[in-house]
Amino acid sequence: MLAALAQSRKALLECLPNPPVGCVIVHSGKIVAAGYTHSPGKHHAEADALTQIQGQDLQKLQMYVTLEPCSFQGRTPSCALAIAKDPRIQEIYISIVDPDPRNNGKGLDILKEAGKTVHVGLFADEVNAFLQRYLLK
Numbered sequence: 001m002l003a004a005l006a007q008s009r010k011a012l013l014e015c016l017p018n019p020p021v022g023c024v025i026v027h028s029g030k031i032v033a034a035g036y037t038h039s040p041g042k043h044h045a046e047a048d049a050l051t052q053i054q055g056q057d058l059q060k061l062q063m064y065v066t067l068e069p070c071s072f073q074g075r076t077p078s079c080a081l082a083i084a085k086d087p088r089i090q091e092i093y094i095s096i097v098d099p100d101p102r103n104n105g106k107g108l109d110i111l112k113e114a115g116k117t118v119h120v121g122l123f124a125d126e127v128n129a130f131l132q133r134y135l136l137k
Contacts, residue, residue, distance in 0.1 A: 001064050001066070001093060001095055001122045001123040001127070002123060002126070003022075003024045003031060003034065003064070004022040004023055004024045004034075004045075004064045004065055004066050004095070005022055005066055005095075005123065005126060005127055005130065006022065007022030007023060007024065007034050007035060007036040007045065007066075008020045008021050008022030008036055008037075008045070008066045008127075008130065008131070009022070009130070010022070010036045011036040011037045011038070011045070014038060014039050015036070015037040015038060015039065015040075016134070017040070018037050018040055018044070019037065019067055019098075019131055019134040019135055020036065020037055020130075020131070020134060021036065021037045021044060021045040021046075021065065021066050021067045021131075022034075022035070022036045022037075022045050022065070022066045023035045023036070023045035023046045023048065023049045023063060023064065023065040023066070024049065024063070024064050025049050025050070025052075025053060025061050025062070025063050025064075025089070026061065026062045026063075026064065027058045027060070027061050027062075032052075032053060032056070032058060032061070033049040033050070033052035033053045034049060034052075035047070035048025035049030035050075035051075035052065036048060040075055041075040041076065042076070043076065044069075044070065044076055044079050045065060045066070045079075046063070046065055046069050046079040046082065046083060047076065047077075047079055047082060049063070050082060050083070050086065053088070058088055059088055060088070060090055061088045061089050061090065061091075062089075062090070062091045062092070062093065063083065063089050063091070063092045063093070064092075064093045064095075064122070065092065065093070065094055065095070066094075066095045066096070066127045066130075066131060067094070067095065067096055067098050067127075067131060067135075068080075068094050068096070068097045068098040068103060068105070068107045068108060068120075069083055069092075069094070069107040069110075069111070070098070070102075070103055070107060071102070071103050071106035071107040071109070071110055072102050072103065072106070078107075078110070079107070080106070080107035080108075080110040080111055081110060083111060083114075083116070084110050084111055084113070084114035084116065085114075089116065090116065090117060091116065091117040091118075091119070092111055092116055092117070092118050092119070093119045093122045094108070094118065094119065094120050094122075095120075095121070095122055095123055095124050095126075095127035095128075096120075096121075096124050096127055096128050096131065097120060098135070099135055099136065099137045100135065100136040100137070101136075101137075108120065
């Protein structure tokens, strides 16, 4: 998760007004993709990382993301739905739930309904200290 937090710092100032989210994808204990939220209308962190593993024959992947993946479509498609559709991503570690009323647990529900194993709270204090000022409530 600390590697995902480092990615989220790369998102500033480009991503605003979106929160600076970071994501890494891990295979057999090694990071195989890393992403962060780009400017509005461009890839969110999860989509950024997912594009890096397209065409690769990787299975049983874990994703670490600093903020709950978005459940709704805005300027970009729902990240939670994209993750849910990718059978390679089996386990997702999410540091904090997105307090934005449009999300606030809905992304978690999408992932769980797709059969993904979801963990919430890894390095939550560190991630929250960084992200808190950028989150909608």
